Amino acid sequence: MKRNILIALALTIVCSIQAGRYDYHLIDFWGGAGYSGMVNSYPTANGGVGYTGSFDNKFIGGGGGLLGVGYEYRYKKFMLNTGLEFRLFSSKDRIFLDSAYHYSGAGMEYASQTKHYRFNSLSENQVVGQLMLPVMAGATFEYWYFLAGVKVGYTVLGSYKQNGELKTTITDSWAYDPEWENLFSHNIQTSDYSAKGKNRFGFDATLSAEVGINLNPFLSKAWNTENQKRKYPWHMRLAAFVDYGLPNMNVSDDVAFAQVDAENITTTSLHQSEWGSSRLNSLLVGVKFTALLQLTKPKGPKPLNPRMVVHVVDSETGNALAGTKIAVYNHKTKRTAQKTANAKGWMVSRYPAGNYRLTPSRAGYIPMEPVEVVHEQDLRDTITFSMKPEPVLSYTVVDAKTGRPIAANLEFTDIATGKVAFTASTDSIKTDASRLKLTYGHTYKVNVSAPDYLADNYDIADLGSNMKFALQPVEKGRTYVIQNLFFATNETTILPESEESLNEMYEFMKDNKTVRIRITGHTDAVGSEKDNQVLSEGRAESVKKAIVERGISADRIETEGKGESEPIATNDTEEGRAQNRRVEFTIL
Secondary structure (H helix, E strand, C coil), X not given: CHHHHXXXXXXXXXXXXXXXXXXXXXXXXXXXXXXXXXXXXXXCECCCCCCCCEEEEEEEEEEEEEXXXXXXXXXXXXXXXXXXXXXXEEEEEEEEECCCCCCCCCCCCCCCEEEEEEEEEEEEEEEEEEEEEEEEEEEECCCEEEEEEEEEEEEEEEEEEEEEEEEEEEEECCCCCHHHCCXXXXXXXXXXXXXXXXXXXXXXXXXXXEEEEECHHHCCHHHHHHHHHCCCCEEEEEEEEEXXXXXXXXXXXXXXXXXXXXXXXXXXXXXXXXXCCCECEEEEEEEEEEEEEXXXXXXXXXXXXXXXXXXXXECCCCCECCCCEEEEEECCCCEEEEEECCCCCEEEEECCCEEEEEEEECCCECCCCCEEEEECCCCCCEEEEEECECCEEEEEEEECCCCCECCEEEEEEECCCCCEEEEEEECCCCCCCEEEECCCCCCEEEEEEXXXXXXXXXXXXCCCCEEEEEECECCCCCEEECCCCCECCCCCCECHHHHHHHHHHHHHHHHCCCCCEEEEEECCCCCCHHHHHHHHHHHHHHHHHHHHHCCCCHHHEEEEECCCCCCCCXXXXXXXXXXXXXXXXEEC
């Protein structure tokens, strides 16, 4: 089963290499450093031959590193990596012996004497160097990657060094008192002990894994542009790695920790003693940097177009504007693509490198001026649009005399179309301004009317302004000028541009059903007094006729003409004469 899987994997790799559509090849160089160690389990009592008592051990790690060169094959996101690697790591063991001794009667002056050798605070440092063949597989993405596999190899160097204290004592069994037997009666020597030698490691198999980031996306746009122009581009990555292995030692069955020959003490490595095991665990954890030289570029399909990244937010709140429409105009193809921002206000799309014009639009927000974009590398340079909400008109309607709010109706007419676009109302209780959002870019005229008040018209120049509409209350005996009322020169014919004012008069009479009015015509002083008198009377009758035709009873309207007798300005200037040519109405 395992054999079939390996064959299938090999065939897949071979076929993908031959296909040459998405694959490319790299030479990689790497180095790393970190924490290392070898872990062996020593017994806690009754050690090797010739030693009695108990002892404890502690493992202390050391430093390690690795250097390597290899080959990496990529197919789309898949990676296969191999090469040659040199690993160097160190470790330390510490032993505490309570009462280790060796019997030796030979060579002593008296056969009853026994010499004892005790090791105190014994520690051993090991250094191991290995040549390894890694076989790793994994995947790479835009910002990160991972690899996992095995490393097999052989130990090419290994050494150890021991340090501790050696204490030598003698006991004599021929003492006069039997109770003295086996007492340490002679303290012969206490000295520092040190020894060194070679470790005999052999084959090693290690599980290995690394996870890291691809550094190229984080480098400057200029560097990436120049790098892609090279015949052999560089790729760089940084990772955390771990190696966990089972190094095999060449250990004979008769290896002991210490050999005693008369006064000479010789020892072997703790790992290779009878206390150790021929198989132990090695650990190397650290940080690894890899530089890769790309030998070939992917064949077949062209690389994906670079991404265009757009973010749309509210200029006042900073909140994302989901659903914003973005028109993307390509200057080369002369075509426009319509895109929509997602729920977080982002639009991420791939487009060929070139010049584009972006125009965002959204209901309730002021249209923005188009932005010209030079679209090049896929470095995710975000284009941010901060859209301003359409302005809101704040308004109040008050009594012109008292300043108190009144209940009124407002009718907003779009000047461009002449049609009513919005209606609104106010009440006499609310003192705060009412708010209405109108369509940005349109111009409006508002007609404000209320029972027992004279209606009035206002032009809205700024949609974001605060407007106060003051209406004049209807008062008996008060006279008002009918604004924007136009006649043909020296005639009683009312011109079409007066329709709005006539409609306002009609609405006023309709809303105030008990009101009676007198319409009075006035002229300037140009011409004879008799002709001006006739002209003023005729114009007043024309206004009455227009209002009656709209549905108001003729019994509610009186007319009269004053000619040139009651000027309100000088007749010596054109401006003054224009003011004198007027039609008024008085509340009866």
